Amino acid sequence: MTSDLDPDTDSRPARGQDEAPQEGGGIGRFATLRFQRQVAAPVATLWQAWTAPAARAIWAAPAPSVTVEFLKADPGAPEVSLCKVAGQPDIRCECGWLDLQAAQRSVNYELVSSGGVARSAALVTADFAPRGEGSQLTVTVQLSSLAEDMEAGYRQGFDAGLDNLTGVAARTMVLERVIRAPRRAVWEAWTNPKTLPQWWGPDGFSCRTRRIELRTGGEWVFDMIGPDGTVFPNHHRYHELREDRIAYTLLWGEDGPKHADAWVSFEEAEGTTRVTLGMVFTTAAEFQEAKGFGAVELGQQTLGKLARFLGAG
Structure with missing residues (x-):
């Protein structure tokens, strides 16, 4: 470059x-x-x-x-x-x-x-x-x-x-998916503390919430649990929540090192919603490591779970 x-x-x-x-x-x-x-x-x-x-x-x-x-x-x-x-x-x-x-x-x-x-x-x-x-x-x-x-x-x-x-x-990763559901429905699935943990994460993963407050200035402290039982501590800090976008920071565990700055945008067109999920990794090395373990594919699986949760998969 x-x-x-x-x-x-x-x-x-x-x-x-x-x-x-x-x-x-x-x-x-x-x-x-x-x-x-x-x-x-x-x-x-x-x-x-x-x-x-x-x-x-x-x-x-x-x-x-x-x-x-x-x-x-x-x-x-x-x-x-x-x-x-x-x-x-x-x-x-x-x-x-x-x-x-x-x-x-x-x-x-x-x-x-x-x-x-x-x-x-x-x-x-x-x-x-x-x-x-x-x-x-x-x-x-x-x-x-x-x-x-x-x-x-x-x-x-x-x-x-x-x-x-x-x-x-x-060091930016961008994922997109068009979901056959109105933006309001997608937004509510993403910002409801009861529904977000139900679909978040790749196929076979589940979420165990420790603390969640989905608002500007709020946070979500949780564990992602892999199919083999491996626990991955996570902490999301939310800087902005509005109906067309969300901005947040990803940390490795509660108050841990920053992993990435992220955002998701919601663009509605004719009853569908284009979801764009972007992540700026803290370092180029973390970006390459994430690509190496399949973060793109795993992220697409997460958006696929969201679509299925909304009955639009």
Whole structure:
């Protein structure tokens, strides 16, 4: 896997002008920035890592000293985030998704402000294409800024963020299944503390619940018991539960080491529900180990059990 800035990065001024007067006497600066990455993940997986709020929260911060807090995050609708650095004013970013063509292209605008003062506006276009066993991502940023340092900041931020994204996508596992049941029924089966343990887990596995509270900020502490009686301690911590998605963290046993950040989304269409289950493993080694013991197949068995539980298998 390679991760490099496109050598053809372009900083052409719009309409042939480096600067243009703005209302109130300000100066506008225009630039077009292009970035390209080769990613060791299928296009469908890269798309999920790019658009799923739970995944975006993992790779969005350009440096360890930066914290990104999503106040609103919903692909297909406006989202708002705060970029926080100790000792500096928060930077607010409002993002609106203008076009989402699954696994092909996304277009969004970004409005950046600090202290209630606008700093920049940008149009961000991301193009996705298969490349060998992986994929290629090309991002074009058309930037209009009111602050002198915004072009350099955008260049640095996108460069670092896309480096993070390539690593996240390469250790992301995505499972999908269309279930012939309304979204409400699928949601209730997933969020009811009585029904979730009945179907969760691969074929032949059962769940023994120790503690369960299915809400934002809640948790599920349980043992998965294999067909041969082997006990696998689990702990899920829920960060967000809403009718179109759930975000949670997987731990190895109660308060144990983090195994993965996960999300599930529910998309209804004509009485069926497309369930997408994504997991970003903590390390590339854990991702490879999970693939090696058949996590994809076992995960599909779990979704199959959900379908059968709903009478839609």
